[in-house]
Amino acid sequence: MSPIVPIVTLPFFPVLDQKLLELLRSLTPADWQRPTLAREWTVKDVAAHLLDGNLRTLSMLRDGFYGEAPPEDPHSYEGMVRYLNRLNADWVRAARRLSPTVLIELLAQSGAEYTAYLGMLDPWAPAAWAVGWAGETESLNWFHIARDYTEKWHHQQQIHVAVGGPGLLTRELFRPFLETCLRGLPHAYRQVAAPVGTVVQVRVETPIGGVWHLVKAADAWVLQPPGAASAAPAAEVTLSPEVAWQLFTKGLSPTQAREQAQLGGNRQLGEAALHLLAIMG
Template identity: 50%
Template sequence: MIHHVIPIEVLHLFPKLDARLVELLYSLSPEEWHRQTITRKWIVKDIAAHLLDGNLRTLSMLRDHYWANKPEHINTYKDLVIYLNEMNAEWVTACKRLSPHVIIEMLERTGRQYSEFLATLDPWDDSVFSVAWAGEEISKNWFHIAREYTEKWIHQQQIRDAVGKPGLMTKELFYPFINTFMCGLPQTYKYVDVPTGTSVEVVVTGDIGGVWHINKTDEGWVLRHFTRLEPNALVEIDPETSWRLFSKGISPEEALEKVKIKGDEDLGKIALGMVSVMA
């Protein structure tokens, strides 16, 4: 359960993120376009193509109200993930025939249209798509837009990681990303049977990080930035490890070597299983 009175503001960051992406892609050598990424299944070119798909799909479905190949049998979260993975794989395969230059040009053009469209949405209207990894069946547009920001951030970061080029690990760009990801914490603890009043604190260290709390109430787990409760478990994780872990780039077991847990270790370890992407 997320209690946000003020939406996570990211609209102004999309043009900045896209500009950095285009600059990055133009700088890549032919060899770098074919580097393997942390996703394991995709090379750099595949991720760039996937980012293009995100722009085109949003413009087609949400702006132009054109829905093709609507799924008929999506009854569970697993069904949805399978459907999305199949669509993603289909698009990436088709884009293998496109040159990097064509992909960049299309990203530039559609990125501007994509940002302009998102700006037309009322942040408090119900979104067409819910943020399923946060356990929501209905989400507000502001949350959908924030989730879209995390998609663009994480995939560009995966490219940068693969080619060894920095650029997104700043307070301005990273904090909104991780702040949105942390909305998945209550869902991660949803079925953890502990007494009301139990509290878990997650700290992403450094100047670009932050602090998040989830408290067990009679209604379930609630996400807050501030609480008077003393945490039963305190989890400290560095920014580099956090983005890899919560996007399934590394496993909780691999992350555990770099994470500090104070208090109830078993309770704290559960946070490492949070996945804030559709997977």
């Protein structure tokens, strides 16, 4: 099997922060209250959640201060989801007291500190938190950082969509998000039976997308770079960038995405890719 190289995302954090601040500073009072794809959260709520991500990481991981203890079993996916959902809801509710101006100021200050902290981490050292949605119980820091990138990317993209902003669907910014999300494909297929050597191809259209191959090995599914698989795909899944990012972050359900996806070959085998979820939830 060909090795999958790590995903480099750290250089793009300052770019995301700059684009976020530019967008938020351009909003009208009505824009801040617009609904988003993040369920019951408004634009202001999503911005507050992004701030929470900065402050929580600095407090917990940089400073070693948790405030509220994490689950007793940090490897329990369900326990971690409950823990994070409670923290998220409590913070967003309290942050509704903050003005947009205060949110912007805090995002500007904490974003730079947050990126500086990530830059201090050894990318090959074990991360404090595993990337649970990829099925890992221990992750390296480079994957933890990439996971954080997907969080910042998709929540900011939700704001762009809500207010008609320019969005983040560029090759520079979207491709790292996409590559990170697709590291969860083997976990999404963990219960899918197929003969050894079976290949599933996932294609995201346009120059900002790409092609990925998932290959069935003896005891697991393995993500391989294009051209490494020795057999023709048994199933092909093609998504637009707009459908892909929303599907992987719960903005679209698998049923909704199926109506917009192109499925070739073994449809049942291909449909498993529509259950890839690259967030904790």
